[in-house]
Amino acid sequence: MSFQIPRGTQDILPGEVEKWQFIENTARELCNRYQYKEIRTPIFEHTELFSRGVGESTDIVQKEMYTFQDRKGRSITLRPEGTASTVRAFVEKKLYANAAQPTKLYYIGPMFRYERPQTGRYRQFVQFGIEALGSNDPGIDAEVISLAMSLYQTLGLKSLKLVINSLGDAESRKAHREALIAHFEPSIGEFCSDCQNRLQQNPLRILDCKKDREHALMETAPSILDYLNEDSIQYFNKVQTYLSANGIEFEVDARLVRGLDYYNHTAFEIMSNAEGFGAITTLCGGGRYNGLAQEIGGPETPGIGFALSIERLLSALDAEGIELPINSSIDCYVVTMGEEAKDRAVSLLFEMRAAGLLAEKDYENKKLKAQFKAADRHQAKYVAVLGDDELARNVIAVKDMETGNQEEVQINQLIDYLRGRS
Incomplete structure (x- = not known):
């Protein structure tokens, strides 16, 4: 009997694994410069952590998680992303009590999502991410974005596009939420079943729907930027000022969203403009969140972070024809x-x-x-x-x-x- 690798996974063999090691070592060295410390969390957690920490209404929770019962009937899930586990450890181990704040952490490890495999996207994939917990300073937002951009640029990528947006504070998001419901509700029957469910639950996620992205109402949907209060505007302006001071080019895109209720203020994505990279151009996504630590039993703690796939990073390097300086001698x-x-x-x-x-x-x-x-x-x-x-x-x-x-x-x-x- 012969065996084959499960669909959506890969063997990384000698000759190729050295590229992974080079990228991971580069990421670790960069995190050390920025004073982010490594954290290693379990590959599986209690399912409720991701239901609460990622969001009940997300595709990840509803469609993509690898969930099973252990021998005592407890629901266990292979981690689909790294933020929830990192914040759970932050809360459980009381890292918020340390004198030095913010707590700055990074992780590198395998994640699992049951989705359709395609180039640069696997059911088991390796994610690198950082989380900065405990600061409301817009300077830390700029720092997190700068670290992500520095990693790509250090590895030689040039066809990069940074897109940022503000989701505002709770007051701004509430006003925008009401405007979105009023905008979509009269024609919600024309949208997919997921969007219909999201209308009252989390209307912001309608803007992120891939099935209905061409619907006319998407183009005319109310912009969050029109609902930002003065504090949110000042915060967003500060982030932009810091990025410009660091020489980082960016575009503001009001349609860039983070669909969970506890996301606020800064949201960003880094994309590849390289020819032949593929239809899905996003390399990295991140944003600021408040309430996640509180949602899983900890004190109210502001945070911001990003996550990226090593597989997609390798695809971007291939698209630009970049050879990593691997010394095999x-x-x-x-x-x-x-x-x-x-x-x-x-x-x-x-x-x-x-x-x-x-x-x-x-x-x-x-x-x-x-x-x-x-x-x-x-x-x-x-x-x-x-x-x-x-x-x-x-x-x-x-x-x-x-x-x-x-x-x-x-x-x-x-x-x-x-x-x-x-």
Whole structure:
């Protein structure tokens, strides 16, 4: 019986996984600069966390979650995103009590959604995200957006478009909600069943509907920007001022929404304009939220964050033809001739690795020529040739694969010799 990988998942093999490692290391280094600390949460949580933390009316909760019962009948869900788990840990572990605030966290890990697989979109995908909890300062909004943009730019992406919007405070959103209901209600029967359910529950999410995006009422829907009160306008202006001061270009799009009730003020998306990237251009989405910590049992805590898919980031790099600077070379490949030399190479290889050198040898009893070919495949900087004759003289022949120069060195001096040339 043969087995195949489940639909919507992928094997990331050597040769490709190095790209993932490079991206993840770049993200970690960037977070360290911005003073975001890593958090690791369980891959599964109690289902209610996501029902409350992501939203009952969202497609994620209604259609996409992997939910099952454990042996004691408890409803468990594989995490579909990272924010709810991060905020749950923030509340449960009382991180809000720390003297230093805001609490700045990041995560990298697999998420799970049952949706139609397509290019750059999988049922198991890896998400990188950050959350800054505990500050109402618009400067932290600009910082979060700047970090996201910096990651993409550091990796070489150029065809980027940043879109921002304000959802206003609670007062502004209430006024906008009433205007949306009045706008859509007379013709709501022309919309999909999801939108009909959303009209009273969460009318803002109608604006995010993919089925009815071409409906004429979408174009004429009331803009949240027309309902912002003075405080919300000042907040949004501050965010824009900070972004401009950082040299970050952006567009304001009043139709960009975040559909959950606890989202407020800043919302943003980063998109790829690269030719051939695909119909779904969004690389990253984020926004400010109040009330999420309170919704899951904690104190009222402001927060802002973003999340991005590593898979879509890789697709964007491919679309722009960007090759990541992956170094697959090794320091030395040991070639042996004769049984005694082969035996000595085992301990020699261990000594080289213990000294921090990247080293390899043949384990298939290949001929001399084939061993040199293997050294080429490993992109070895040096090849150390050890035969029984060299072993008897306690020397080893070292060939520089770039220049072709070769010289003999004492075996016990090989490590220092290679270190001096690395």
